[in-house]
Amino acid sequence: THSGDYQIIWTEMNAGNTACRCSDTFNLTFLPTPYSETPEEITICNSNWAYICGNSNMPAQWSGPTGVTFHDSLNGPVNPMGSYNSCTWIKYPSINDTIYMFYTASNGYCYSYDSVKISFLKAYPPVIITNPIDSISNSNQYISLCATAPTYGYGYWVDNQLNTHFQPSNQTSCGVTASVQYSGIHCFKWITVNHSCRDTSDAFCVNFVGINENYMLSNLNLYPNPFREDVFIASSISVNAKIEWYSIDGKKMFENITRIEVGENIIEKPQNLDVGIYFIIIKTDNDNKTYRVSYLK
Numbered sequence: 001t002h003s004g005d006y007q008i009i010w011t012e013m014n015a016g017n018t019a020c021r022c023s024d025t026f027n028l029t030f031l032p033t034p035y036s037e038t039p040e041e042i043t044i045c046n047s048n049w050a051y052i053c054g055n056s057n058m059p060a061q062w063s064g065p066t067g068v069t070f071h072d073s074l075n076g077p078v079n080p081m082g083s084y085n086s087c088t089w090i091k092y093p094s095i096n097d098t099i100y101m102f103y104t105a106s107n108g109y110c111y112s113y114d115s116v117k118i119s120f121l122k123a124y125p126p127v128i129i130t131n132p133i134d135s136i137s138n139s140n141q142y143i144s145l146c147a148t149a150p151t152y153g154y155g156y157w158v159d160n161q162l163n164t165h166f167q168p169s170n171q172t173s174c175g176v177t178a179s180v181q182y183s184g185i186h187c188f189k190w191i192t193v194n195h196s197c198r199d200t201s202d203a204f205c206v207n208f209v210g211i212n213e214n215y216m217l218s219n220l221n222l223y224p225n226p227f228r229e230d231v232f233i234a235s236s237i238s239v240n241a242k243i244e245w246y247s248i249d250g251k252k253m254f255e256n257i258t259r260i261e262v263g264e265n266i267i268e269k270p271q272n273l274d275v276g277i278y279f280i281i282i283k284t285d286n287d288n289k290t291y292r293v294s295y296l297k
Helices: 080-084
Strands: 004-014 017-030 041-045 049-053 060-063 069-071 087-091 097-106 111-121 141-146 154-159 165-167 174-179 184-194 197-200 204-208 220-224 231-235 239-247 252-260 263-267 276-283 288-295
Touching (some): 060 080, 080 087
Antiparallel strands (some): 004 017, 060 097, 141 174, 184 197, 239 276
């Protein structure tokens, strides 16, 4: 059950006279059983370098395919002896390739090894090639979006505004039509994906003018804050709105036409507002919504 040096002794003797005997000894050494352990898989994005570590109970060495070099640090010089380090930097000349590195431990007679799968992947550079001058649309559609198609993996379009549809698909790099529901600035990005690696382009912004907005105020929330004097609106899109304040008895006190932007918007309120209950009505061309708020100082 334990490693170490053992002796096995064979003895022969005369059955009638046990004092007459002859013995021989066989020396036997039980060496520790080697084991080695590595991670199962590593994914590297947009780099030829990987940092790998193994674990073993005795001296071990890394090995891999032709082209792998060992280094003591990232971007450091080649060190062939680095293969004997349990943790080491490696560099592989090819990107978009998968290799296996083996970590082998030995007691001088017996061997044990484990392997780690390393995927060197690259997300194709995402570049929008639409003419930057072409940045205005007089309808609810924009037909000039175009980006470089990735050589490997895929890409897809996103918009910073909600409810935008891309035809024939948001994974179409060029010849894609973006149909929007709301006027204003829409900023599009092209994202490339290769397995778990991805990259995002700079934003390409288009101003959609002249759209009749069908904005449902169910997408909007108003938050009175009893610990501050501010009243603010959280909105998922940008929209023009009229904000009206009424007293508890229905008297209009104040109105303001403003632009509600995506995110939180502090709204203007009447001057010298007294503590009490008020109604705030938010109106757009297609909808209106009433809030009951308590104002505290």
